[in-house]
Amino acid sequence: MQEVAYVSNNMSIPVAVSARHVHLTEHSIATLFGTGHVLRMHAPLNQPGQFAAEETVTLVGPKGSLAHVRIVGPPREEDQVEISRTDEIALGLDAPVRMSGELAHTPGICLVGPAGRLTLDHGVLLAQRHVHMSPAEAAELGLHDRQLVRVAAGSHERALIFDDVIVRVSPHYRLELHLDTDEGNAAGVSPGDRALLLPATGGSSGGLATTEGLSETSASRL
Ligand SMILES: [Zn+2]
Numbered sequence: 131m132q133e134v135a136y137v138s139n140n141m142s143i144p145v146a147v148s149a150r151h152v153h154l155t156e157h158s159i160a161t162l163f164g165t166g167h168v169l170r171m172h173a174p175l176n177q178p179g180q181f182a183a184e185e186t187v188t189l190v191g192p193k194g195s196l197a198h199v200r201i202v203g204p205p206r207e208e209d210q211v212e213i214s215r216t217d218e219i220a221l222g223l224d225a226p227v228r229m230s231g232e233l234a235h236t237p238g239i240c241l242v243g244p245a246g247r248l249t250l251d252h253g254v255l256l257a258q259r260h261v262h263m264s265p266a267e268a269a270e271l272g273l274h275d276r277q278l279v280r281v282a283a284g285s286h287e288r289a290l291i292f293d294d295v296i297v298r299v300s301p302h303y304r305l306e307l308h309l310d311t312d313e314g315n316a317a318g319v320s321p322g323d324r325a326l327l328l329p330a331t332g333g334s335s336g337g338l339a340t341t342e343g344l345s346e347t348s349a350s351r352l
Contacts, residue, residue, distance in 0.1 A: 141271060142324035143261060145283055145307045146176060147314030150217050151202045152187055152241065153210040159201075162187060162243025169203040176306050177262055179204065189213070190240040193222025211239055211254045214312040218256070228255040229296060257310055260296045262303035271327065275299040281307060283325035284317025291328065292317075 159167055163185060170184040183201040189211065196217060210233060218225055223237050238251040261279065268274060277297040284290050292313065307325045309317075 141305075142326055143281065143305055143307045144176070145309065145314075145319055145323045145325050147309050147311055147319055148212065148257065149200065149311055150189075150196065150211075150213045151182075151200045152189075152212070153202055153206045153208075155207065155209055156205045158209050158241070158248055159185075159205060161246050161248045162241060164245040167245075169201060169205070171203070172200070175202070176304065178302055178304065185243070188242040189217075189221060190242060191221025191223050194220045196220060208233060209248075209250050209253045211241075211250070212257045212310070213254065214310045215256060216312055223254055225254040225256055227258050229258050229260070229298075230255075257308065258296055259292055259294070259307070259309050259313060260298050261305070261307045262298050262300070263305045264301060264303055265299055267305045268297065268299045273297045273299070280328040281325040282328055283307065283309070283323065284314075284319050285323075288316065288318035290317040 154162070159169065169181075172182045172184045174181050181203050183203045185201045186198045187201065189196045189199050196213075208231070210230065212230075213221070213223075213225065221239070223239065225237050226235070228236065233253050233255070236252045237254045238249065239254050241248045241250065261281070263271070263273070273279065275297060278294050279297060280291060280293050281295050282289060282291050290313075292309070295307065309319065313319075
């Protein structure tokens with residue numbers, strides 16, 4: 131773990147583990163919860179404006195179902211179902227790893243709410259691990275939108291280095307690493323944990339070209 135110590139003075143990143151959840155359009159909310167239904171806030175999320183809703187749905191796949199799946203508001207332009215690999219096995223689906231919003235060639239699923247059911251012909255994905263940041267935070271870290279970086283996260287006994295973490299920059303974001311439950315559990319991530327941005331080593335097949343800039347930036351910060 132010498133590498134982790136090497137970057138311990140760099141900016142650390144708050145970690146959030148995203149449980150399975152659903153983003154819905156206004157139209158889908160009406161189908162599942164009734165015409166004119168407005169999502170009620172259960173708890174705000176750290177990304178500005180985003181919230182976990184009181185409302186939940188049941189996901190029904192070819193092999194099984196998952197109840198009490200939280201809706202994340204506000205409503206979106208497209209329906210999107212974000213699950214873990216473990217959830218996929220339970221449901222009997224084989225969805226790809228994708229960035230949020232990249233829904234082409236994703237499998238569909240059936241959603242059941244108190245007022246009806248909805249069959250999506252696409253929209254199920256495993257969220258690509260990603261780190262949100264504002265333009266100012268990206269500038270400070272020397273990173274840009276869609277760059278691939280490496281981070282170390284988790285507990286001492288099970289800490290992992292995650293390759294191919296995609297940087298997402300927007301004025302609507304604040305600095306936060308998002309892992310799914312499989313990733314968070316594998317690394318022993320606890321609430322309140324922080325991850326460390328690592329210099330690129332060139333060891334990642336997918337991220338080699340785009341992480342080179344990070345290596346220079348991180349080196350200059352030490
Ligand atoms: Zn996210």
